[in-house]
Amino acid sequence: MRWFVRMELGLGPRGFAENNALLEDSGYRGVKFWVTLDAAYMFHRHVGAGLWLGMNRRSSQPGGSSARLNEAAYFIGAQLPILLWGRRAYAFHATPRVAFLGGQLELDDDENAPFQMTAIFGGALSFQSFTYHLGSSIGFLHAPAGAPGELGRGHDYGGLYFTLGGTLDG
Numbered sequence: 721m722r723w724f725v726r727m728e729l730g731l732g733p734r735g736f737a738e739n740n741a742l743l744e745d746s747g748y749r750g751v752k753f754w755v756t757l758d759a760a761y762m763f764h765r766h767v768g769a770g771l772w773l774g775m776n777r778r779s780s781q782p783g784g785s786s787a788r789l790n791e792a793a794y795f796i797g798a799q800l801p802i803l804l805w806g807r808r809a810y811a812f813h814a815t816p817r818v819a820f821l822g823g824q825l826e827l828d829d830d831e832n833a834p835f836q837m838t839a840i841f842g843g844a845l846s847f848q849s850f851t852y853h854l855g856s857s858i859g860f861l862h863a864p865a866g867a868p869g870e871l872g873r874g875h876d877y878g879g880l881y882f883t884l885g886g887t888l889d890g
Contacts, residue, residue, distance in 0.1 A: 721762060721807075721808050721811075721850055721889045721890070722761065722762055722890060723759070723760065723761045723762065723768075723889060723890050724759065724760055724762075724848075724850065724887055724888065724889040724890075725757075725758070725759045725887065725888045725889070726756075726757070726758050726759070726846075726848070726855060726885055726886070726887045726888075727755075727756070727757045727885050727886055728754075728755070728756045728757075728855070728857055728883035728884065728885030729753075729754065729755055729883060729884060729885060730753075730754040730756075730857070730859075730881045730882050730883030730884065731751045731752065731753060731754065731881065731882060732751060732752050732754060732776075732879050732880045732881030732882060733751060733752070733879055733880060734749075734750075734752065734778065734876075734879055735863065735875065735876025735877060735878050735879045736862075736876050736878075736879065737864060737873070737874050737875050737876035738873045738874060739867070739873040739874055739875040739876075740875065740876055742873065743780075743789065746782065747780075747782025747783065747786065748780040748781075748782060748789045749780055750778050750779065750780035751778065752776045752777065752778040752791075752879055752881065753776065753777050753778070754774065754775075754776045754881045754883060755774050755775050755776075756772060756773070756774035756859075756883065756885075757772065757773055757774060758770060758771065758772035758773070758799060758815075759771055759772075760799060760801045762801070762803070765803065766802060766803045767800070767801075767802055767803070768800070768801045768802075768803075769798070769799070769800055769801075770798070770799050770800075770801065771796070771797070771798060771799070772796075772797060772798075772799045772817060772819070773794075773795060773796040773797070773819075774794075774795055775792065775793060775794045775795070776792070776793050776877070776879070776881070777790075777791065777792045777793075778790075778791045778792075779791075787827040787828045788827065788828050789825065789826070789827060790825070790826040790827075791823070791824070791825050791826075791877070792823065792824055792826075793821055793822070793823035793824075793863065793877035793878075794821065794822050794823070795819045795820065795821040795822075795840060795861075795863075796819055796820060797817055797818050797819020797820060797840070798817070798818055798819070799815050799816065799817045800815065800816050800817075801813050801814075801815045802814045802815065802816075808850045808851055808889070809849060809850070809851040809852075810847070810848075810849055810851075811847070811848045811849070811850065812845070812846070812847055812848075813844075813845070813846045813848065814843065814844075814845055814846075815843050815844045815845075815846060816841075816842075816843040817840075817841065817842055817843050817844070817861070818839070818840070818841045819839070819840045819841075819861075820837070820838075820839060820840070821837070821838050821839070821840045821863050821865075821877055822835050822836070822837050823835070823836050823838070823863070823865060823875075823877035824836065825875065836865040836866065836875070836877075837865075838863055838864060838865045838877070840861050840862060840863035840877070840878055841861070841862055842859060842860045842861035842862055842878060843859065843860065844857045844858065844859035844860075845857065845858050845859075848887055849887075850887055850889040853886050853887050853888065854884075854885075854886060854887070855884070855885050855886070855887055856882075856883065856884050856885070857882070857883045857885070858880075858881070858882050858883075859880070859881050859882075859883070860878070860879070860880050860881075861878030861879065861881075862876065862878050863876055863877040863878035864876055865877060
């Protein structure tokens with residue numbers, strides 16, 4: 721295998737910053753939906769380089785007449801997939817990643833905080849079967865951003881996530 725393209729869909733909890741915990745304590749719970757697309761060229765049998773992009777989204781409303789919170793983040797960056805074990809039929813990768821992210825918190829679809837831009841870092845551990853074009857990953861991204869408004873605190877658009885997906889390779 722010299723190259724691969726992978727698309728994954730997954731779920732995960734909120735980010736880990738103080739603002740995320742305060743929102744959850746206020747009743748804004750819920751999971752994030754993740755979509756990632758990545759591609760890499762394996763310039764060595766065990767090491768490659770590539771691009772990845774994706775988004776995550778979370779929506780929550782505590783109940784009653786509370787405002788609905790919408791959180792969305794979009795990212796694009798670079799990755800370094802490292803084959804730890806296996807070949808084409810079954811492969812286990814560790815993939816460090818860095819990226820640029822644009823994210824936004826929104827209340828009731830009309831009270832928008834400005835889009836926040838930040839650098840993010842993290843990675844994923846993936847089990848792939850390029851023979852059967854299936855895979856699964858567990859990933860973590862840390863995407864710290866400043867306060868989304870005058871009354872907010874630091875926010876994290878990243879988090880832990882679990883995905884399932886499909887692959888193509890050559």
